[in-house]
Every structure is written in C-alpha cells, then in structure tokens.
Amino acid sequence: MIKKLIPLAVIGLLLAAVAVQLIVQATEEEPPVQATPVRTGQPYMGDLQVELSYNGNLRPEQSTVVTPLISGEILEILVDENERVEKDQLLVRLNDDVVRLQAEQARANWEAAEAVLAKSVQGVRPEELQNARASLEQAENELQTARNNLERTENLFESGTIARAEYEEAENRVTAAETELENARRNVQLMEQGARQEDINVARAQARAAQRQYELASLQLDYAQVRSPVAGRVVEIFNDAGNTAAPGNPLLSIVSDNVIYAKITIPEQHYGLFQQQRDSIRARVSPIAYPDSPPFEGFITSIAEVIQAESRTFVVDVAVENPASLLKPGMFVGVDFIVEEINDVLLVPDTALVFREGGQVLFTLEADDEGDPETFIARSREVETGLSDGGVTAITSELSLEHQIIVEGNAFLEDEQEVRVIGRGDAK
Helix, strand or coil: CHHHHHHHHHHHHHHHHHHHHHHHHHHCCCCCCCCEEEEEECCEEEEEEEEEEEEEEEEEEEEEEECCCCCEEEEEECCCCCCEECCCCEEEEECCHHHHHHHHHHHHHHHHHHHHHHHHHHCCCHHHHHHHHHHHHHHHHHHHHHHHHHHHHHHHHHCCCCCHHHHHHHHHHHHHHHHHHHHHHHHHHHHHHCCCHHHHHHHHHHHHHHHHHHHHHHHHHHHCEEECCCCEEEEEECCCCCCEECCCCCCEEEEEEEEEEEEEEEEHHHHHHHHHCCCCCEEEEEECCCCCCCCEEEEEEEECCCCECCCCEEEEEEEEECCCCCCCCCCEEEEEEEEEEEEEEEEEEHHHCEEECCEEEEEEEEECCCCCCCEEEEEEEECCEEEEECCEEEECCCCCCCCCEEEECCCCCCCCEEEEEEECCCCC
C-alpha cells in the first residue's frame, strides 16, 4: 500500500510546481521601454558667414625720419610730439646766416656775368668807340712829335752838341709812341668789328654757371627751414633747440596713419581662395586694446606673391581707415576674413545633423497619439545642406520653421523611436 502512494505523491509535487510557475509567469509584467531623453529647438532664418580668423600687428602707411640737409644751430622746433602735420609744413628752423650771405654773393656774381654777356652781345656804345678813335688820333700825333724830336736830336748829336744819352732817350720815345699807336689801332679795330662768337659763347657759359651757383646757394638757404616731407603725426623728436643739427642725424620721426595696415600671416592652403576672391573678401579688424569696441572694417590691399617655404604661409596686407588715430602702429589685432556670405537662409545648429547611410539627416518631433503625452516620435528627415560656419548650417531642402528639431540626444536615434523632451529652446 505504501509503495503505491509514493508515485502518486511525486506526481502531485510536480503538478504543484508547474502550477506555481504558471502563476508566477501570469503575474509578472514586462518592464516598460524607456523613451530616449532629448533636447529640441526650432530652425530659424538668418545670415551665414564663413570666416577665417588670424592675428597680426598694425603698421603705419608710411614711417619717415626727418633729417637736415645742411649743418646748423637749431633755432626753433615748431611742433610737438603727437601733433598732426601737413606735407611741407615748417618743422624746424636752423641758423641761416652763412648760407644767406653765400646766396647774396652768388646772386651778385650772376648779375655781373649777365652784364658781361649783354655787353658782348650788344657791342660797344657809340661814345666808347668815339673815345677810342680820339685816342688813336692822339697816338698818331704823339708818334709824329716823337719822330720830329728824334730828327733834331740826331742832328745835334752828330754835331757833338748833345750827349749820346739824350739821343737814345729820343729813340726810346719814338718806340713807345709806335707801341701806343699800335694798341690804339687794335682797340678801334676790335670795337668796330664787335665781339667774336666764341667770346660771346664763353660769356654765356660763364653767366649760366653763375646762375647755377646762385640756385645752389638759394637751395642751401631753403634747407635751413626743415619742412615735413609727408602728412602725418609726429611720434618722436630726437633733438632740442640750441643743439647743432647735421646731415644724417635725425631731427624727428613722422608716421602717416590716416590709413593703417594689418600684416596677417595665413596658411598656404588658403592661397587660391584669397587670390580668386580678393575683391569680395571683407575683413573685420579687432584690436585687443579695445575689447568692447566694434571691429574696424578693412579691405585687402596686397597678397604676397611668395609662399614662405619654412612656415608654408603667405602674407596679406589689410588696410583700415584711421581718421581718429585710435589705431596705433604695433598694436596686436585679430582679423576675421569673411570669405563667403549668404543672407536670409534657413539655419539649424550643427548638433541637429547626424550622418546616416545615404547622407545627413535630422530628427523632427511628432506627437505620440497612442502613448504617453510626454513622449514623442522622432522622425528622420534626409536634408540637403549648404554653407556651415560658427556652429550652424544652412538647410537648402524643404523644412518648416514650425518643426521642432532634436538638437541633443540624437546620436543613436532611429526613425520612429520614442523620445522624451527634457529641454526646449531655440536652435540658435
């Protein structure tokens, strides 16, 4: 009897275990699927600029060191440091006593040479020729008188009445009278013929040389007044009144900074872009000295023709108008080059875009009508993109401004996946 009861007990235990298992399975519930937390925003219309940003230093349009061209005592310095000056403005006066006298002497010499030339060209005056002819007639008379005297003296000498010395003296008077007559005749002849052409040429050359000497002396006199060779601002004065100035020793320094230049070094990879779009690229210059001021607008004036082999870079010069002289040579500046720009375009943050097989997509939200009102369905949308810069990208395909787009938490989302919004805001 006992042996028959044992199998029945085993069977009962097995049936009880199965029943318990079925009850447990029936009472257990499957855990709910958790919606993915995301943050959202909205597309917006805006302007997009593609920028390249680099740093550099400012330099003036022109830097000029003013030196004297003659030596002399500095009588007066007529400008101060940081004063603006115009081209040809008087800066320094030097002592000009010596050069002034030299100029006056040179002018007198020039006037004398001009008078000689005029006389050579015009010939002698009538009264001068008349006097010369009178002198010739007198020389002829004196020669005749001397000869008559010599004839009488010779007769007296031969008769022994006078000494030989008196006779020789009479001979000498005749010789002298003959010489005077010859000179008088030559003088009258020259006056009647006028100056020779070669003599006129010599006189003209001498007058021209005298004029050049005067012009040189006048130039030296002008150099005693030191004037500004350029318009600009006096940045440093190197000397004082009372000292002696000399050629080669600087008096002061002037910079022309109405336009100032930023010298920017740019990587070689952008050389073609800058060459092709030079006229359309805008530049915004931001000095670190004025962190709270808006940037200064600039434009490219030159692009280096040579790539620096050591650094693989090239140099671009950017000009900036500086009428208020706020920008100073040597300032450190940042320059943003706007190489491309589009206006009134649909923009989304770069974080809204994810790569999926076939291209870029973004996810929009749709209400889950059958589920929890706090959960949404993520819809994958393939989009076409345009320019991208500054953390935003232009969307060129169809997308509504009313769409809520997922901007965070979208890295591993799939189409139609449930999501839960934990934050909202603009896509900006």
